[in-house]
Amino acid sequence: MIQPQILHEAPFSPHRLNKYASLHACGNGRIGIRGCHEEAYTDQQRGMFVAGFYHRANATEVTELVNLPDITGMRIELNGESLSLLSGTLESCKRELRTMNGELYRELVWQSAGGQRFRIETRRFVSLSRLALVASRLTVTALDADAHLSMSTGIDATLTNSGRQHLNECSVRVFDQNVLQGEYGTTDGQQKAIITSQCLFPARASSSFSAKNRQLLQHISLPLTAGEAVTLEKFSWIATSLDADFLPENTFAARCLEALLAHAQQGYGHLLMENTRHWQHYWQTSRVCVESDDPQDQCALDFALYHLKLMIPAHDARASVAAKGLTGEGYKGHVFWDTEIFILPFALLNAPEQARKLLEYRYLNLVQAQEKARRNGYQGALFPWESAFSGEEETPEFAAINIRTGQRQRVASALAEHHLVADIAYATVGYFQATLDREFMQEMGLALLKETARFWMSRAERRGNRLEILNVIGPDEYTEHVDNNAFTNYMAQYNVKAACVYLREFDHQDEAFFGQAADFLTQLYLPQPDEQGVIAQDDSFLSKPQCDLTTYKSQQGTQAILLDYSRAEINAMQVLKQADVVMLMHLLPAQFTPQCHAASLNFYEARTIHDSSLSKSVHAVVAARSGQVAQALQFYREACRIDLGEEPHSSDDGIHAAATAAIWTGAVMGFAGLDYQSGELHFRPSLPQGWTRLQFPLCWRGTRLTVSLERQQFTLSKTDAQPLKVWINGLSHTFTESLVLKGSHDEN
Numbered sequence: 001m002i003q004p005q006i007l008h009e010a011p012f013s014p015h016r017l018n019k020y021a022s023l024h025a026c027g028n029g030r031i032g033i034r035g036c037h038e039e040a041y042t043d044q045q046r047g048m049f050v051a052g053f054y055h056r057a058n059a060t061e062v063t064e065l066v067n068l069p070d071i072t073g074m075r076i077e078l079n080g081e082s083l084s085l086l087s088g089t090l091e092s093c094k095r096e097l098r099t100m101n102g103e104l105y106r107e108l109v110w111q112s113a114g115g116q117r118f119r120i121e122t123r124r125f126v127s128l129s130r131l132a133l134v135a136s137r138l139t140v141t142a143l144d145a146d147a148h149l150s151m152s153t154g155i156d157a158t159l160t161n162s163g164r165q166h167l168n169e170c171s172v173r174v175f176d177q178n179v180l181q182g183e184y185g186t187t188d189g190q191q192k193a194i195i196t197s198q199c200l201f202p203a204r205a206s207s208s209f210s211a212k213n214r215q216l217l218q219h220i221s222l223p224l225t226a227g228e229a230v231t232l233e234k235f236s237w238i239a240t241s242l243d244a245d246f247l248p249e250n251t252f253a254a255r256c257l258e259a260l261l262a263h264a265q266q267g268y269g270h271l272l273m274e275n276t277r278h279w280q281h282y283w284q285t286s287r288v289c290v291e292s293d294d295p296q297d298q299c300a301l302d303f304a305l306y307h308l309k310l311m312i313p314a315h316d317a318r319a320s321v322a323a324k325g326l327t328g329e330g331y332k333g334h335v336f337w338d339t340e341i342f343i344l345p346f347a348l349l350n351a352p353e354q355a356r357k358l359l360e361y362r363y364l365n366l367v368q369a370q371e372k373a374r375r376n377g378y379q380g381a382l383f384p385w386e387s388a389f390s391g392e393e394e395t396p397e398f399a400a401i402n403i404r405t406g407q408r409q410r411v412a413s414a415l416a417e418h419h420l421v422a423d424i425a426y427a428t429v430g431y432f433q434a435t436l437d438r439e440f441m442q443e444m445g446l447a448l449l450k451e452t453a454r455f456w457m458s459r460a461e462r463r464g465n466r467l468e469i470l471n472v473i474g475p476d477e478y479t480e481h482v483d484n485n486a487f488t489n490y491m492a493q494y495n496v497k498a499a500c501v502y503l504r505e506f507d508h509q510d511e512a513f514f515g516q517a518a519d520f521l522t523q524l525y526l527p528q529p530d531e532q533g534v535i536a537q538d539d540s541f542l543s544k545p546q547c548d549l550t551t552y553k554s555q556q557g558t559q560a561i562l563l564d565y566s567r568a569e570i571n572a573m574q575v576l577k578q579a580d581v582v583m584l585m586h587l588l589p590a591q592f593t594p595q596c597h598a599a600s601l602n603f604y605e606a607r608t609i610h611d612s613s614l615s616k617s618v619h620a621v622v623a624a625r626s627g628q629v630a631q632a633l634q635f636y637r638e639a640c641r642i643d644l645g646e647e648p649h650s651s652d653d654g655i656h657a658a659a660t661a662a663i664w665t666g667a668v669m670g671f672a673g674l675d676y677q678s679g680e681l682h683f684r685p686s687l688p689q690g691w692t693r694l695q696f697p698l699c700w701r702g703t704r705l706t707v708s709l710e711r712q713q714f715t716l717s718k719t720d721a722q723p724l725k726v727w728i729n730g731l732s733h734t735f736t737e738s739l740v741l742k743g744s745h746d747e748n
């Protein structure tokens, strides 16, 4: 039985409430619930989100993932005193996320101000197999003497998205003195959420209900006998108008009720056992195992895989992965390039059908992307930099006010951060290479490739005898409005080339397109490496003055430089949030020599603050591939600490979804050196000092492989007997069931 690590919470502190609410979220790809304590604390931000359930509060706001009414809150009174870890005495307390079954578990002994001790256990999980079901359980034991427990819980619709009200309370009901149901409609009247809850408790308890101020609550009260553990279970069914069977609405609410009752009957323990089986299957088929001198490495990988399961909406192609998954309100729940470049590769090589859904999300929004291109004077498809449900551009026009200048900063990404278009094409190619899914290509992939390619051909401008791509923002968002950004130009070239290759492979006849593409490919300017192997990030970067980054590097991730310099001033210096050229080496390693990798890494790292959560992990991959393995491990471990580090507030509004996925990327694509984009599996293994083994599964063209990397041995094994060709350190090997290569694969 595989047991991934438990994620323990540091000792209770009100300062870390929201960090752990994000890290300890429960979910299933459809629902995400923040890991808040049952009892209320002033700054604690509760949150429950359903993938794809977005709304715009009013014309001055942007669309955001709606923070739904809360079902986790419980007001617990013991002998009339409210349970709070900030009052009385906390004799012991542990809270842990059990990644092996998705359960958030807490156990504490609390002495009330009145001097009586109670043991309290709380548990909750979101079902992996029953996507609408949430279960929780409270167990209270009076340790010293008989006592009295009162508990209020229900459906609390006072929640907002940081003050932005999305939902009207349409109706609240109590059925049979037993089940609560609330129907909530978005204020534009377009969508509905129906939440149904039931509590099960000992027969001797008394119960009453109230519906006031958007809170539909059940109040349960019962005597406690000293030493006796009393248990209350609560089950909730979360449905929305996104559910395929939502209509007709009136019978749907009744069906929610039926579904809830049927599940609640099975009891918490039984449902948890079932959940454990589903999580076990996931771990067995996806877990990355590392033997390392630092147990944090395995912990980080388990954290990443746990959250990857929570963030990917495997059930519905109309939703994609939000930048904070379903763990918080950060980035308004919008979808960025993070999905295609950071998250999709994990899905692709573990559960390719999920990667297909993520691409289908883009395909479903192709018309809106074509419309955006047209509105901006381009052809093809210009996908929105930030998107939600409608496929429209959702990037806010302005960022927060700069407190130094008092000015609102315009967000330029929607206007110029166009590399996303090529990122989608890149992911489309990767998907086809790893699956050979011809049906996908015919139905969606070719359209994605062709429309994205058409965008680039219309986006490029003629300057002299070459085509250039002007006025863009690359992934490095500290450098705005530049010409010939290396990342963008190379990715655009890749996009157009791939469109030609696959359109021809699938016999598409469009000679006008092929002719235009051929001109584009021969004339597009691609910045070349200099004698040292460094590629210029863009036309102006190398002529800008350097800036001493020592202070900012020591506070990386905080964007402290923005307090000292305006964006325009930063733009005028060699200051990077994340390095575009390093990112380019990560995505297209075969196009550049090892010398070019190493030179670009070293040159740009000195100029990079790593203020983007996407930066460190990519540096780790490129450093590992460049043979700088010790440095790669350092980057990797620092990347793992983006959410898992000590900083109490860095993850308050949700975990960093892409950075989390990149923990997987660093191990698999960095230290195992996997690259599959060309259509063949390439490995360049390099185990860092302190690691003795790295093992992970891989799904490649329908075959399930296990990759195992030890200091003196590299092993690939698979269950089918089809010959498979792979490349290890540039040499090809064909094998059927297993391939064992002896020799050093460690850091050199």
Ligand code: IFM
Binding pocket: 323, 331, 336, 337, 338, 475, 477, 612, 614, 658
């Ligand atoms: O997509 C990223 C972007 O590259 C940097 N800012 C945060 C976004 C969401 O993670």
